[in-house]
Amino acid sequence: MPLRLYNTMSAQVEEFQTLRDKEVRMYACGPTVYDYGHIGNFRTFIAVDMLQRFLRQLGYRVQYVMNITDVDDKIIRNAARDGVSVQQYTAKYEKAFIEDAAMIGIEQPHLVRATEHISQMADFVAKLLAKGIAYRTDDGSYYFRIAKFPAYGKLSKKDFSGMLDGARVDVDEYDKDSARDFALWKAPKAGEASWQESIGPGRPGWHLECSVMSMEELGESFDLHAGGEDLVFPHHENEIAQSESLTGKTFARFWFHVRFLLVEGEKMSKSLGNFYTLRDLVLKGYKPSSIRYLLASVPYRNQLNFTFDGLKQAAVSVERLRNFRQRLSGQNFPSGCTPEMRMLASETITHMCEALEDDLNTAQAQAAIFEMVRQANSALDAGKVKKEDVAPLLAALEKFDQVFAVLADDDRPKMKTVFDWAMSEGREKDISSELQEFVQSGQMTDAEIQRRIDRIQELRKARDFKASDALRAETITAANITIENTKDGISWRRK
RNA sequence: GGCGCGGUACCCAAGUGGUAAGGGAGAGGUCUGCAAAACCUUUAUGCGUCGGUUCGAUUCCGACCCGCGCCUCCA
Structure with missing residues (x-):
């Protein structure tokens, strides 16, 4: 049986087909690195990770790219607030994301950073401008003219036809031509980071980065584009509009969206x-x-x-x-x-x-x-x-x-890393007694544990059950392990 | 308001037009010196409510109730 996936574009489960034989090119919208990742983020990334793993199991060669959004309004604002550069501000969270992803068993995709593609983004805007699809406003921002892309709304199933029939331009309220037009490039604000490019100073709009980086890494048409369900509109809709109106080709074949989770209902x-x-x-x-x-x-x-x-x-x-x-x-x-x-x-x-x-x-x-x-x-x-x-x-x-990817018995070192991080961040008070015990109890060496196991075995042979049970109980607690008596002797495993 | 998703046992949660996977928890039992692990038995005549279609619906249709999502930068 072939792999069948739900495709947001067709709104149905379809047979998964790739553009190239036995090769998958896929892109996932990654994190905006302004804070530590939450479990909702990771639900999405784990789902995409599992998809990617399964595709490889099926024999596909998988090229998997994920972006790191290391420039956006919030980052720029926070960096300005803290008096540091955007790079300085995001470095910490980007590192944390990579560590967290590894901790939770996500195989690292090929990561690409927005800040390393600013020029390409500006060029992209320039090309859209040349085609008459983008326009510049008085303040130096650039917008995408939705009326130029009739298919707008095809992913999110929204009907913008009313707007396409020459929506009224309310220049007083917006400096863009239509309220739905979205920013490609934003003019700089005083005191905030901006880049000098051929199209003028400013910073890229969020949607632009994914179009530019995905196509640069995977080509103008690729197989699958993933993200959280909230990204369907406007983010992915806008990516499609930008990309397809520039290339005239289908941007991504499959759209894979992960549902949000609830916490305690x-x-x-x-x-x-x-x-x-x-x-x-x-x-x-x-x-x-x-x-x-x-x-x-x-x-x-x-x-x-x-x-x-x-x-x-x-x-x-x-x-x-x-x-x-x-x-x-x-x-x-x-x-x-x-x-x-x-x-x-x-x-x-x-x-x-x-x-x-x-x-x-x-x-x-x-x-x-x-x-x-x-x-x-x-x-x-x-x-x-x-x-x-x-x-x-x-x-x-x-x-x-x-x-x-849950069987590797490596929880302890990972948790130790978080423990050490909390200590170094001055967050001792956030370390629960459970974590404390877990980390500390794990410090007994294998040799020491084995020595105790041998001793338990001796006591059992001598039928001194009282002493052997006591030592067993003590060892289970102290080393935080599981001990099982079997026909072939005692086996143990760290919890 | 527009568009969409869901409501399955104590909890989490699959699934199907023909009578309910799996995991956890609970109860009883087997094995074991005891534990642990493991195994067996057991826990929804019932799948939000009310109608309809059908030989037959939890599964299709309709209404209603409840929860959730998107509707300009939240995964």
Whole structure:
């Protein structure tokens, strides 16, 4: 079955097709780096990351570009307020974004910065001007004349036909010709950053940067353009208008939009007090893998209700998968194979793949892997899993993780990084006792843990259960690990 | 007001014109010296409400109630 994706442009699920064989060129609107990224941002970026990962799993060569908006009104204003350059102001947040994205398992796309493409943007405006599509106002700003692009509104399904029939020009109220015309280039304001370009001084409009950078990196027509649902209008509509009126070609073939999430059933907002950055959650002691799992567990076009209860549930689910993998990895299995296990593994892969091919139904892909885990665990209990069955089962798990990326047992170092960051930022008070304990308890070395495990084993052999249980309990707490007694001895794993 | 999305068990959440995936939580049980892990059983005659179409609807249609989104720079 081919991959099917919802395309905002056609407003339906379509078979995904690329312009070049087995090659995907895609672009996602990235963050505006004026603050730390919040979980809503990351829901979008994780969804696109999973799409990108799945496309590669399907055998596509993927060229994935994301922009960093490091110049916009808010940034310019804040930089002016703080008396620093735009670059200085954004550097910190750009770095934080890259760190956060890595923390939550996002494979880094090819990043492009707006401030490194200002000249190209000015040139773009000049070309639109030459074509009579852009016009200059008295203050030196440039606007896009929507009336020159009849298809305007085709993505967001808005009807601007009334406007195209010669909307009245109210020069008194706007210095642009039509209220809907949008800024391509804004004239400088006193005390704020601006760039000297051939078209005059100023700064680029937000929509312009994505058109310029995406086409520079991926060509005038490329396969897929992604972003949060709020970007459909006006951002993406405007990108289309600018790009297509300049090139006369289809800008992006597929439009992939991720739905906003809710937090505890309400829209996330600072005023409601339910606004969380990724770092806020880690400071509270939640693991990056739990956060990613939760954000990945609801298909991208459905509303996701982000709750702390859900976060705890996600942590348990991830544990279950990790336990299963350890169980398969650790034991000695009798030689031979059980054909049903091989069947199970291949059917699971088929089901996962079909689920993801169905417009990235991540919930069903998860259901498929858990079905396998349950059946394989059952077979393990019954002693039916043989040596040759292990590899296919692990391969199915690996296939799952190629897209979901939650199995790597690396939460601790990541959380330690956030811990250190909070200390260096003077935010000790924001470090929860959970995070504190988690970080500190993880400092026991593997050798030390192993020494204790050996001791527990000795005590058990001597049937001094009281002493062994005490040492086990103490070690579990002190090292923050899980200990399991199995037929083959004691196995342990960091939590 | 215009356009659009959704309301499924205690929680999260798939899905289908023919009788409800998966995860978590709860209860009971198996295994184990005990724990942990794992497994088994169990938890919606029911899928917002009311009508309609149909042999049959949670799934299609209509109305209503509720939640959410976009409607000029918020992912």
